[in-house]
Amino acid sequence: MNVDDTIAAIATPKGEGGIGIVRVSGPLALPIASEVFRPSRKLQTEQLPSHSLTHGYIVDKSTSDEIIDEVLLGIMRAPHTYTTEDIVEFNCHGGIVTLSTVLDLVVKAGGRPAEPGEFTKRAFLNGRLDLAQAEAVAELISSKTDLSRKVAIQALEGKLSESINNLSDRVASLLAEIEASIDFPDEDLDFMKIEIQLTNSREINTDLVNLLDSSTEGRILKEGINVAIVGKPNVGKSSLFNVLINTARAIVTDIPGTTRDTIDELINIAGIPINLVDTAGIRYTDDPVEKEGVQRSREIANNVEFLLIIFDASESLNEDDIELLQIANSHPAILVLNKTDLNRVINPSDLINLCPDKRVIQTSIIQEKGVEQLKTAIQEELLGKDFTFGESSIISNVRHQDALRQAKTAIDNVIESLENDMPPDLVSVDLRICLDALGDIVGKTTTEDILDRIFSQFCVGK
Numbered sequence: 368m369n370v371d372d373t374i375a376a377i378a379t380p381k382g383e384g385g386i387g388i389v390r391v392s393g394p395l396a397l398p399i400a401s402e403v404f405r406p407s408r409k410l411q412t413e414q415l416p417s418h419s420l421t422h423g424y425i426v427d428k429s430t431s432d433e434i435i436d437e438v439l440l441g442i443m444r445a446p447h448t449y450t451t452e453d454i455v456e457f458n459c460h461g462g463i464v465t466l467s468t469v470l471d472l473v474v475k476a477g478g479r480p481a482e483p484g485e486f487t488k489r490a491f492l493n494g495r496l497d498l499a500q501a502e503a504v505a506e507l508i509s510s511k512t513d514l515s516r517k518v519a520i521q522a523l524e525g526k527l528s529e530s531i532n533n534l535s536d537r538v539a540s541l542l543a544e545i546e547a548s549i550d551f552p553d554e555d556l557d558f559m560k561i562e563i564q565l566t567n568s569r570e571i572n573t574d575l576v577n578l579l580d581s582s583t584e585g586r587i588l589k590e591g592i593n594v595a596i597v598g599k600p601n602v603g604k605s606s607l608f609n610v611l612i613n614t615a616r617a618i619v620t621d622i623p624g625t626t627r628d629t630i631d632e633l634i635n636i637a638g639i640p641i642n643l644v645d646t647a648g649i650r651y652t653d654d655p656v657e658k659e660g661v662q663r664s665r666e667i668a669n670n671v672e673f674l675l676i677i678f679d680a681s682e683s684l685n686e687d688d689i690e691l692l693q694i695a696n697s698h699p700a701i702l703v704l705n706k707t708d709l710n711r712v713i714n715p716s717d718l719i720n721l722c723p724d725k726r727v728i729q730t731s732i733i734q735e736k737g738v739e740q741l742k743t744a745i746q747e748e749l750l751g752k753d754f755t756f757g758e759s760s761i762i763s764n765v766r767h768q769d770a771l772r773q774a775k776t777a778i779d780n781v782i783e784s785l786e787n788d789m790p791p792d793l794v795s796v797d798l799r800i801c802l803d804a805l806g807d808i809v810g811k812t813t814t815e816d817i818l819d820r821i822f823s824q825f826c827v828g829k
């Protein structure tokens with residue numbers, strides 16, 4: 368990729384807005400500004416100080432200085448900028464026609480339309496951000512809850528890279544030691560030395576495992592999770608759906624078989640982005656429309672990542688409930704025992720007898736009782752009881768997770784070789800694999816096509 372030319376893009380969303388920004392980065396940024404911008408005061412663009420805003424106009428010189436927009440010009444001179452290059456930003460009026468016209472003028476004056484993520488890619492190639500930080504920029508932009516924002520900003524600030532670089536340093540010094548013993552084979556291999564190398568390798572392994580462990584929560588926080596409400600008809604599924612999304616969206620009636628199709632809505636429970644799905648009640652039916660709905664519910668019950676399975680406390684369990692309890696036994700789920708305000712026929716123990724590993728939360732959705740306990744239980748089941756967002760890094764990116772797995776396999780092999788007195792050159796091969804895998808995360812060893820794939824997922828203008 369050429370990093371010597373000057374790139375330009377509309378950096379704000381396409382649509383009407385108070386302001387819209389056209390961003391330009393590269394050696395021609397300032398000459399382009401001189402060409403298309405006319406300050407309202409008698410100033411030369413070249414004289415404007417760095418990191419300043421100046422009022423003026425975008426003018427089209429080809430049509431005798433027609434005014435295109437009234438703008439503020441932001442100037443940021445290299446090297447203290449997002450890309451480390453000269454950057455100018457035109458703060459225009461937000462609106463796609465104006466912004467496109469300004470971008471056209473910038474391109475005519477020597478800019479090239481930027482590819483998705485190209486500004487951030489330059490920040491990476493010019494060494495201002497490492498790859499994990501660059502990826503965190505996209506994660507920050509797409510974060511769906513406050514907690515996922517926290518994970519992203521922590522990575523952008525370099526916390527994750529710090530943990531990875533610390534591990535890399537430890538692997539590198541182990542490698543240096545092992546390579547020294549290859550270079551000087553006559554020296555007696557000190558038994559103590561191998562013990563220390565083993566201890567160090569095991570410590571690296573533990574840290575890799577801890578990072579990998581955080582990826583389950585990290586991925587849920589970043590990508591969210593599908594949670595479906597299932598149960599036989601009339602148990603209160605749609606009522607629970609409405610309470611959790613805080614809107615009377617699903618139709619609730621006392622007629623069993625009310626919900627015929629699935630509906631879903633994105634909600635936030637304790638910082639977890641959840642796509643909540645309401646389903647048709649599962650039962651045997653001859654009605655062709657309901658049958659189709661029940662079929663969908665069964666598919667969802669068997670495929671969705673997490674289930675809230677509802678039972679009616681005022682009715683004894685029937686074979687439809689038994690089918691649901693069997694599904695619960697083989698799926699991540701919470702059992703909800705609803706309608707506890709009515710005459711009670713079943714107790715939590717009746718459910719636990721048939722489904723011993725699952726948690727039962729008792730509710731009366733009509734009285735909004737037990738809903739908070741249910742939310743806490745959902746949070747604990749999805750993130751683990753002890754989850755707190757703290758100092759330690761969280762892995763939220765599949766690419767990082769894969770690289771950490773490779774690093775762990777390699778260090779497992781190192782440990783095995785050291786334990787079995789294998790020759791040091793064999794150990795050093797695995798240590799190099801481990802080092803490269805860690806290097807991939809922060810972009811030290813990442814190939815051009817992987818970089819292209821990563822940055823192509825960004826938005827244009829970032």
Ligand SMILES: Nc1nc2c(ncn2[C@@H]2O[C@H](COP(=O)(O)OP(=O)(O)OP(=O)(O)O)[C@@H](O)[C@H]2O)c(=O)[nH]1
Nearest residue numbers: 600601602603604605606624625626648731732733
């Ligand atoms: N007494 C009592 N009634 C409830 C409770 N929760 C829901 N209901 C009532 O039960 C009936 C069925 O509720 P829905 O939410 O439509 O049940 P559903 O499981 O979605 O039913 P289908 O869509 O037919 O499968 C409605 O009349 C609700 O008002 C509760 O906790 N206590």
Ligand SMILES: [Mg+2]
Nearest residue numbers: 604605625626
């Ligand atoms: Mg319903």
